[in-house]
Structures are given as structure tokens and as C-alpha cells.
Amino acid sequence: MTDAEQQYESSKPLFEKSYPSNGAAEPAGESEPQAADTQQPQFQTDEAFASAQLTLRALVSSKEAGVIIGKQGKNVADLREATGVKAGVSKPVPGVHDRVLSVTGTLEGVAKAYSMAAQTLIDSPPPSASSLSSGTTSIRLLISHNQMGTIIGRQGLKIKSIQDECSVRMVASKEMLPNSTERIVEVQGAAESIRLAVWEIGKCLVEDWQRATGTILYNPQPKEFGSSSSGGGGGGGGYSGPRVRTGNPADFDSPDGADQTQNIAIPADMVGCIIGRGGAKIQEIRRVSGARISIAKQPHDESGERMFTIRGTADENERALFMLYEQLEHEKVRRQMEDQEQDE
Template identity: 30%
Template sequence: MEPTKVQSEGGLNVTLTIRLLMHGKKGETVKKMREESGARINISEGNCPERIVTITGPTDTIFKAFAMIAYKFEEDIINSMSNSPATSKPPVTLRLVVPASQCGSLIGKGGSKIKEMRESTGAQVQVAGDMLPNSTERAVTISGTPEAIIHCVKQICVVMLESPPKGATIPYRPKPASTPVIFSGGQAYTIQGQYAIPHPDQLTKLHQLAMQQTPFTPLGQTTPAFPGLDASPPASTHELTIPNDLIGCIIGRQGTKINEIRQMSGAQIKISNAMEGSSERQITITGTPANISLAQYLINARLTSEVTGMGTV
């Protein structure tokens, strides 16, 4: 059997899309790259410090575009060094955005593939352990000389063509970054001081979710024989410990704040009595996961406003 012909003049001539994370505005440069590489290059809009650059085309045009990007970055590094006392030239670094379902193939069994890439190209390759916020994509960071990077991108393209993404990919979209965002348990949080606060748009969703009284039946689970007995999602319980001196801001005057939090979140909230010798109080929140998340958020928001003196929330 004849081997299938994938090679064509040093590139795998298949149409492929590669996504890249970049900082700043590089409009004119991109225009030039489009013309010279023949690849389709799009840049995400929005006032985000990070942009997603999507490069689509036959693989040889993608490699040309990447070569131009790598050399452009190197040129920027050299220019910025001419005004700085640093003597050693930092490597060029590119960040690709790759569907998480393809990252396993890039890493290989026990890290074998990524190790082979590092050794054969001389570039440093790292696959982020966590997915990018609100997406099923991971960042793959490649750094080294432009030549090493181009070599490495070629190998990554081969792997991506050999193992296409499985299932639907939720693409990463950079958020206008005013504060860092973390992603946990399907929920986006921004960090304010030492508290994690859900994203405003996430908060509305969460509130709607908490207020939905519709039964939540996991797939494959049959409805109970006695409807009404098990109509609501299983309630879970979450405990928080709050310093005594901050409990007042959560309870509010004659319990007004805590009642507000109970109403808004739909969760049951119990605050333990002050224990002798203990400087902390236990808060027990019971409800669906959405109720609990919302109650936790509202409690954190109260604490944040108290601790940072941001006024009432």
C-alpha cells in the first residue's frame, strides 16, 4: 500500500486554523502579513489587552505567517533592548490557543511527544494545566529563537491535523481586563482584594439559575415514581467561617442584610451562636449549588465592602 501523500513543498498542504494570543495593536503589521503569507488572518475586536489572532489557510501559508510573526517579535525585542541595559536577549514567546481535547496528543504518553518536540526543535513548549476562562481551550506557550518556534509550530500543526478536536470546542474570548479573572466550578470570578467575586454577567445567570424552581434531572436519570417528592435538585450544604468582628455586616441591622441575602439567593442560611473563646462564627448555607454560589457571593460582597470600606453593596 502506498503511503498517503501529505507532504507538499515542505508543508502539509491542508487547510488548518491556528489561534494565537497576542497583546496590543498590530494592525499594520497584520495587513502586511496577510499580503505576504497568503493566509487569512483575523484579529478579535474589543478593548481587551489580549487579542486572539486566527490564522487560516493551507499549512504552508500558516508557516509563512508564523515565521513573519516570530521575526517581528524578535525585531520588537531587539528594538526594546537598544534602550535597556540588558545584555542577554530574551527568547521570542508565542502563545497558541489549542482545544483541550487536542492537548493530550501534543503532550503524548507520559509527556513523550512534548519532550520530543522540545528536543528536536530547541524551543521551550508548555501546555497550560488549566483551561482558559469560559472555554475548553488551553494556552500552549512556545519560546525560543524564531527558527526554533517555526520548527515547533510545524510539528504542532502535524499533531493537530493527525488528531482533530473531539466534541465541540468552546473558544476562548478575551475579556476586557480590569481585574484578573479566575474560573472555578463552571463559574467566572474576578478577584477583588482577597475575595473572588463572580463576573457581573455570570451573576445575573447565577441569580436566574438560583431562582429557577424547575426540577433538575441529570441525564439518564428517570423521573421519580412520586412526582413532587423529589422535584427540586438535591440540596447541598456549605459551611463558611467568618471572624466575629465581621459578622455584624452580614447580619445587618435586626437581620436585614442576612434576610436580603436569603431572599436573593434562595438559600437557607444559619449563623451559629458565638462560642465562648472562639473568635469566629460558623455560617451554614443549604440549597442547590446555584443558591449556595449566590449566597457565598453576596456574603463575600458584604465582607469586601466592609473590609475595603467601599460603602454598602
């Protein structure tokens, strides 16, 4: 058993309708962000949860992506038609073995979509598939670090109850993925068990949606990512993210309350999604973060990138950067999904 697998023990009871309230569970790490006990859920019934909208992403290997997409896109097209979701897989990156599956729709549709993807992997396992029990597979969900507490629960009780109720095994990573604030929750089980688990996980995410604000989405990149300038492919496939630079190296040693300056270079074709219609998006980022953000009117060099200057306290700048990254990544995913739909 690996170190990661030792975080949470698996259990294999039959499916039950109610959460078990007893039974030992390994405690969540002390650094786990916990959901507030006093927060009232916004969705009281399964019907309300079923129609709630969300996007749930998962990490898949390139070979798994090929199976999920199918020949000429048939499998993913069938998945969309059967569930009513928007689904797509990020374009392959040279030297990177993982891709991102994004599914957007109602919670009911998203859970069914992941079940269908799981069944496809069970029926046609890729050559390098891990040695799981017959009739089972594994889905690696990408979850915001700030929402992990609501999935794990106090002393691990929530994740234990999902495992017990849905007859799955779940392994939550402790570390955030590179250049992101996302972590992996691996769900192992039969296709129907994965549907039930995604449903329960989705309910947690829908109830705790505010904690996802500012999430920096994981974008698989070669190990040397960050050492070169970012590109700006028209369809988003070549976009490798903004470059962040501090205005003054001494800023990192400034007191917490002192103003700092950071510059972020945004690819020209992404500037519009940051500003928003009538400037609505950039105004929202300024308002929520408290940072002052100015935008260069002209590209700063031959790359065509525009420089965004962020000024504020360390906390204000961090919030602004989170929101900028989030907007960029959502736009990238949207473009990739549009491209994939057009190609099929």
C-alpha cells in the first residue's frame, strides 16, 4: 500500500440509504480547510441538488482520454447526448502524459457522465491500466484545496461515509498539484458506485461553492513549465498561462499591511475575457480583491502580451491573482471544449 493509500482506509459494505455515524476513520490532516458548521445548506432536497449546475474536472492519462473520446469522438458524443452535459478533454501537450476531462451540467448529469466514462474504461481498459479488481476502475477528480474539508469532514467522517454508502474506495492527496490550488481525490469502484460517489461529492461542492472562489485550476505542463514565456494559441490549446513578476524583489519582505506591486503578462487573446463586457469582470476582481489593477494599453513586447499591474497588500494581491488565474483557466477550458465539439 502506498503512502497516499494509507491516508484513508477503504471499506466495502453494501449500499445503504443513510450515512453511518459510527465506525473509525482516520482524521483529516490539521491543515485541512474545514467547512463552517454554521453555514446553512442552500439545497434541501435531492431534486434541488439534481438540477444544481457545476463543473467537475478529472485527471486522465492520454490513453484513458483516447478511450473516453472514442473513435471519431463517438464515445464522448454519446456521453453528451445521454446526460445533457458539456464534456471535453484538454488537448495533448508534448511530453505530458495527463490530460483534463471537464464535465459541465446539472449534478445529476455530471454524476451520470462520470459513470458512463468509468464504464467505458472498464469495458475497454487502456493497455497501461492499473491492476484494479475486475469490473472496477479509478477516476481522479480535481478538487479545490479549499473545498477538501467539506469532502473529508471532521476526523475523516464524511469521506468515510461516502465510501461506506457508495461502496467505493477514496484516496485524497495531501499536496496541491503544481502551479495550482487543486488536489486529487481518487475514487475507485464499479461504474454505478462511482456515479453515487460523484453525486455525494458534488453535493458537497454545491453546498460549499463559495470556497471554490479563487481556485487556480491545474493545467498539466512539462516539468520545465514556467521557464519560458507564455504563448497564446488562438484556440487556447497553446496557452500555457500568464507570467507573474513582482515589481520589486524587496516586495516579498514587505510587512503584511504594506502595499506591494506585481506585474502579470496576459496573452493578447485572453485580455478580453479578463476585462469582460463593459469592463464588468475586471471591476468585479478589483471590488472583491481590494487590489488596484491597471492594464497597459499597448503590448509590452513583440509577444503581444499586455501587462496587468496589481497593487495592494499581500492578501489583496493574492486574491486578485487567484481570480485572474481562475478566469483565464475557465476561458481556456471553454475554448478547448468548443474546439473539440467543432472537430467532431
